[in-house]
Amino acid sequence: MMLPDQPHAFALGLAQYYKVIERECRRISFVKDLNFKNITGLGGLNLQFFSSEVYAQTDEFSLEALSKMVKTLVSIYSDPVPEDLISWQDVHKDYILRLLTNFEDRVRTEFSPNNPENFQNITS
Numbered sequence: 001m002m003l004p005d006q007p008h009a010f011a012l013g014l015a016q017y018y019k020v021i022e023r024e025c026r027r028i029s030f031v032k033d034l035n036f037k038n039i040t041g042l043g044g045l046n047l048q049f050f051s052s053e054v055y056a057q058t059d060e061f062s063l064e065a066l067s068k069m070v071k072t073l074v075s076i077y078s079d080p081v082p083e084d085l086i087s088w089q090d091v092h093k094d095y096i097l098r099l100l101t102n103f104e105d106r107v108r109t110e111f112s113p114n115n116p117e118n119f120q121n122i123t124s
Helices: 014-027 050-057 063-074 088-110 117-123
Strands: none
Touching: 014 063, 050 063, 050 088, 063 088
8 A cells, every 4th residue: 555645555554554553652652752753654654753763762671662663664564665764673783883882982981991990890
C-alpha cells in the first residue's frame, strides 16, 4: 500500500500498519521523553525525525526496546526501503560509539600516569 505523502510502499495494509504502530507505542511507552510523533504518523514513518528521535532516547534501559521497535517498523516497508532509514544495528552502533566517546573523554580528563588507581575509578 502506498500513501500520497509516502513514496515508499508498505508491505502491510493500513489496518495492519495501525496495529503495529499501536503495539510498538505500548511496548516503548516506558521511554519517558520519547515523542512518538517524531517516530511515525498516520501516513508512515516520520523520516525527517525518526533516527534523531531514536538516537536521542537510547540509553542502557531503552536500547533493546528501541532497536526492536526500529526493526519492526522498518520491516513494514517493502522494497525499496527509504534510504535514510536506520536499522536496528545502527541503534546499537550509535549507542556503543557514544559509550566509547564518553569513556575516551573520561580517560583524557581523569587519568593520570602518576596515579594509575584512577583508571580503575574511570572504568567503574
